[in-house]
Amino acid sequence: MAARLTGGCTCGAVRYETDADVEFSFNCHCRKCQRATGTGHASAFALPVDAVKITGEIREYKGSSDAGADTYSGFCPTCGAPLISRTDRFPERLYFHAATLDDPSVFQPGFVVFAEHAQPWDPPAPENKRED
Template sequence: MAQRMTGGCKCGLVRYQGIRLAVPMFRCHCRDCQQLTGSGHSDMVPLAIEGFVISDTVKTYEMPGGSGQSTFSGFCPNCGSQLTRNSQRMSDRIYVHAASLDNPSSYQPEKSIYSGSAQPWDEAAIIKEQ
């Protein structure tokens, strides 16, 4: 059964909803995620781009990704909450920041990516693959 997920920003201006993809939830330690979130990593939940709906008020920042293709970061123009990440390279999905979910306890990270870029003070957050 498809798992519908909903969420939004701190002030409530931007809302989204989508269907969870059957791929791992993860913690990303890349430098882009560090700078965008102001922390050591971002916690991401993959949703299908097909049927994903987000408020028109979301603001998007485009940047080059590690692959050379564009990546996009969605955030609230009012409160600044980070909400989404997606890329041209993986155009079938959009990632939402776990803390923006209405039910963030449904986030269960399965792996870390770009752990080689983790800051020394955030190494305890790396999920070791088994």
């Protein structure tokens, strides 16, 4: 992905930018991502938390992962756009929803997680499938 990444929510109240390299990118078909996005999967990429500058207020919904870790789904309180997720399991990392990028075309999913929860109307892209 490009060296400099910028993005934000629908209304523009929340913005983020980074010069860091993306650690990894993926499509997640878990039920939590389905509900958060309102569709079949979330497309997301990971960045080191220290390397991202975020402006604007983000509210978080606290939940828990299948592994029992606390998870936080961040969204803009004005427009409701889902933006950033994080988990206590990997506190050094933030996960960004790909479509919040100013140029979402640079996103390249490297693998699929929770493919077993994929809906029949949104099958995982075969080129992204990975055995883990």
